[in-house]
Amino acid sequence: MGLLGLLVGLGLLVLFAFRGWSVLLLAPFAALVAALFGGEPLLANLTQVFMVNAAGFLAQFFLIFLLGAVFGKLMDDSGAVTSVAAFMAERLGERRVVLAVVLAGALVTYGGVSLFVAFFVIVPMARSLFRAAAIPRRLIPPAIVLGTSTFTMSALPGTPSIQNAIPMPFFGTTPFAAPGLGIIASLIMLGAGLWWLRRAEAAARLAGEGYGDDVEDMTERAAADELVRERATTAREFDPAEMKHGQRSSAPAPVVTAILPLAVVVAVNLMMSLLVLPRLDVSYLAEQRFGSTSLAAVAGVWSVAVALAAAIATTIALNWTRLPALRQTMDAGANASVLPAFSVASLVGFGAVVASLPGFIVVRDWVLAIEGGPLVSLAVSTNILAALTGSASGGLTIALDALGQTYVELAERAGIDLALMHRVAVIGSGTLDILPHNGAVVSLLAICGLTHRDSYFDIAMVGIVTSLLALVAVIALGSAFGSF
Template structure:
């Protein structure tokens, strides 16, 4: 009965979340259903297990949600994202429209700009370029996914994405874990995705297929669509409802000013991770007042938080006079972080209750018994949970909460570098999370004015198949050569 309860609770969560119900309601209800079938104490699991796990997630990662959303909103309202995207597209031109959109998306998201901010800036520009170049509109979503939601989210070393931060407290790693393998995986994802998009573009030209019909959905319409909003908030770290709040600058800044905060994120992140933090005396962290922790458990998050804070300060210093409603922009950025953070924390709470059920032992033994060693097992668990929850960050945290210590112990027994576990876990969470019910996929299709029938096959190829190929390559090379 316990295993049936887990499946019923999970099914209820997936079905109602896809229909637009709030995860804030669904996650505790689904957790209580699982506990009820197991005959476990309901109130104790809600207030102690569910809320305890959700609170720990917020305690660890809410600063990243907050600063990431705030930085994205500042970059949007200052016109910096538009300036960077416009510069890339102007330099590459409509003959290389696909490459221009991919690289523009990659640059801003690797620099720390929130995904949904990138969507609303890139789509109008991509639409203009694709229409002028005669490239089918149906390829726009996949092109934007390749640039914003693949290698810059999960593989490129140092990316400030929340997904790259989540394994750090579990494995004692930094944002630059397994840099060589991360670069290789990024090259595979980018190369495979560009090959597929070029193939589809050439096929469309031979068939005399033009840009096509359809109009994108405005930011205002997305913000007002409650079903889209509820799906989106578990998909990524920015609440689309806040995209229309604040006021944008009248004109974009010079390209150097626009790109400088992105460079600050990268430089400070690297310096903190590899130079500054390792040189500090942080023995005080072992004291009970600081939670009895260590630098390896908090250093990665500290590095990303410091990088984003410095970038925010730079963005404000450069653009303060250009922001027509500075307070409103800051408020919107801060508010945009809350619902996604609490929604993902609720998914994590649900996972904690499921992991506490006696019947979960069957699931644990099945996952750990997968052939291929801990890397293959970790890849499968993160893939499956990200797919079921429709959230890379939620699925990744659930997997590591339940099995992270076990994977660390197994890695220690065979001499496996925790950095390799980190990179496999993050790439694994960014593959099957792009199933049709994923909030980011649904929102992007709506913003592009496309449907699943028109565009989802191409999203699968660039967002799932390419990432799977990269994941397999990392597992094989990591198993034979170790982490590098």
């Protein structure tokens, strides 16, 4: 009955989340159903397991959600994201339209801009470029997914994405874990994705397929759509309902002013991770009032948080005159972080209840018995949970909350560097999360005015297949040569 309850609870969570019900309600309800079938005390599971673990996730990562959303909103309202996108389009020209869209998305998301901010700015630009180049409109979503939701989310060393931050407290790693392998994985994703998009574009031209019938600008309607909002806030770290708040600059920022805050994120993150924090005396962290923790457990989060804070200060300083409603912009960014953070925390709470049930032992033993060792087992578990929840961050946290310590012990016994475990976990979470029910996919299609039938096959090829190829390569290289 315990295993049945686990499956029923998970099934209800997936089913109703796909129908647009709020995860804030669904996760505790599904957790109670799982506990009921398992014959476990309901209120104790709700208050002492679900809430404690959800609160623990917020305590660890809410600061990154908050700073990331504020930074993204500042970059949007200052015109910086628009300026970066226009710069890429101008430099690469009409003959390399797809590459321009991919690299524009990659540049702003690797620099710390929230995914949905990038969506709302890059989609209108992409429509204009694709129309002028007579490239089918249906290829806009896969081009944006490749640039924003693959290698810059999970593979590039130092990426400030929440997915790259989640393994750090579990493995004691930094955002730059396994940098060589991360770069190789990024090149595989980017290269394979661009090859597929070029192939799709060439096939469309050969068939005489042009841009197609245009549609009205759907960005504002998509931002206000409640179904899109519920799915989006579970998938990523920005509430699209806040896009309409604040006041966007009437003129784009100069390109140097626009790019500098993105460079600050990367530079400060690197400096904090490799130079500043390792030299600090933080023995006080062992005190009970600081949670009796260690630098390894908090250094990664500290690095990303300081980097985002520095980028926020830089953005404000450089764009003071282009932020006419600074307080409203920052308020909107702060508000945009709350629902996504609590949604993912609720998924974490659900996962904690499931992991505490006796029936979970069967699942744990099955996952750990997968042939190929801890790396393959970790990749499979993060893939499955990200696929079921439609959330890379939710699936990754559930997997590590339930099995993180076990994987640390297995890695130590097998002589596997925890930096390699970090990179495999993050890339694994960013593969099957891009299934049709993923909130980012649903939101992007809505913004583009397209359907799954129009674009999902190409999205899956550049988002899922390329990431799986990179994951296999990282596991193979890591197993043969270790972490580098």
